[in-house]
Amino acid sequence: MKNFTIIMIAFLAISLINNTNTNAQGCVAIRHFSTCSGNPNASMQTGKGVTILSTNYRYFKSFRHFRGTHEEPDRLANNSEVINKSHSLDINLNYGLSNKAYLTATLPFVYNDRSSLYEHGRTERHNSYSKGLGDARVGMGFWLKDVTSAHSGNVSLNLGLKLPTGNYNAMSTFYNVGENGSPEERPVDQSIQPGDGGWALTTGFLAFKQIGTRLSFYGSGFYMFNPKETNGTRTYRETLSPILQNEAIMAATDQYSIAAGFNYSFFKPSLSLGLGGRFEGIPVKDVIGGDQGFRRPGMVGSVEPSLMYMKDRVMLSVSVPIALYRNRPQSVTDLETEIATGNPRNGDAAFADYLINVGLSFNLTKRKNDLIDNQ
Incomplete structure (x- = not known):
């Protein structure tokens, strides 16, 4: 029974990582997925032959504008802020090849609503929309220790692919921008495009690490290498100003995330509370491939309280990452424009104050030798 308790505490520690999704924080086009293992809270249970089905729902509203680390409160005061409302649902499947190796697959679905003035002739506020399948992911993970015996700590390394299954040229109606101020169908902003059009390596x-009977430490991180430079989707930013010609086409970008924290378990350990931090973002330059095209680089540092409940083979988790640090650094195209014009330039981006993540996991395999039934 003692080993069973330790394994469950470790599992719940890993479940925190379910909510370390790299989340699109508004105008910064961060795709909403965690590591290449899809929904990694299930990984601790994925011994040989075990199948885990899990989902994760996420919502945020971004509206607070930053240029660098400086907030621009005047955007709210004069009603010129851009408001993104994003809903996403990931459906994940994990399968244990052995007591160390496991396969994962994730199908993401999104619904986005973007309200702005500047995209509609700067005279009226209107909304643009996108919805549908996002960029799917497949991957493989490998625990360094056998999951049936590594009760006090373990590390998993992950490798995967992001597939270009999401629409990266989603269209919506934009007002006061066509001939004689007529409406016109155009691609939605990069931040709410369901996909980015690139194959990527994650x-x-x-x-x-178990620290005591009830306390544990967790950590996770990932980097997505996106070698595709641009995806051919027009931004129409050059119609706002001739100096933005270098931002006429959308970029396909790298992204990264790292998270760590502590978890404390109650009630044998059906209920668990966690507190951690995360740092995530879009870099100014990609590791592989070029850096041209329009991107909004950005980074967010958050504190993340969480609550998890487990009953038999079902687990529910809720977390609310709260942003403490937001930064929209100067992009490559910003610098090019600054050099060309001789005037300082650093674009802005809108960020959310917090996110809401809700995860639900099901162990579909019921066998005596499953990890959760061990001991």
Whole structure:
């Protein structure tokens, strides 16, 4: 029974990582997925032959504008802020090849609503929309220790692919921008495009360490290498100003995330509370491939309280990451424009104050030798 309790605490520690999704924080086009293992809270249970079905729902509203680390409160005061409302649902499947190796697959679905003035002739506020399948992911993870015996700590290394299954040229109606101020169908902003049009390599890790009977430490991180430079989707930013010609086409970008924290378990350990931090973002330059095209680089540092409840083979988790640090640094195209004009330039981006993540996991395999039934 003692080993069973330790395994469950470790599992719940890993479940925190379910909510370390790299989340699109508004105008910064961060795709909403965690590591290449899809929904890694299930990974601790994925012993040989075990199948885990899990989902994760996420919502945020971004409206607070930053240029660098400086907030621009006048955007709210004069009603010129851009408001993104984003809903996403990931459906994940994990399968244990052995007591160390496991396969994962994720199908994401999104619904986005964007309200702005500047995209509609700067005279009226209107909304644009996008919805549908996002960029799917497949991957493989490998625990360094056998999950049936690594009760006090373990580390998993992950490798995967992001597939260009999401629409990266989603269209919506924009007002006061066509001939004689007529409406016109145009691609929606990069931040609410369901996909980015590129194949990408994802690398990552998961880790936990039991500290006491009820307390544990967790950590996770990933980096997505996106070699595609631009995806051919027009931004229409050059119609706002001739100096933005270098931002006429959308970029396909790298992204990254790292998270760590502590988890405390109650009630044998059906209920668990966690507190951690995360740092995530879109870099100014990609590791592989070029850096041209329009992107909004950005980074967010958050504190993340969480609550998890487990009953038999079902687990429910809720977390609310709260942003403490937001930064929209100067992009490559910003610098090009600054050099060309001789005037300082650093674009802005809208960020959310917080996110809401809700995860639900089901162990579809019921066998005596499953990890959760061990001991």
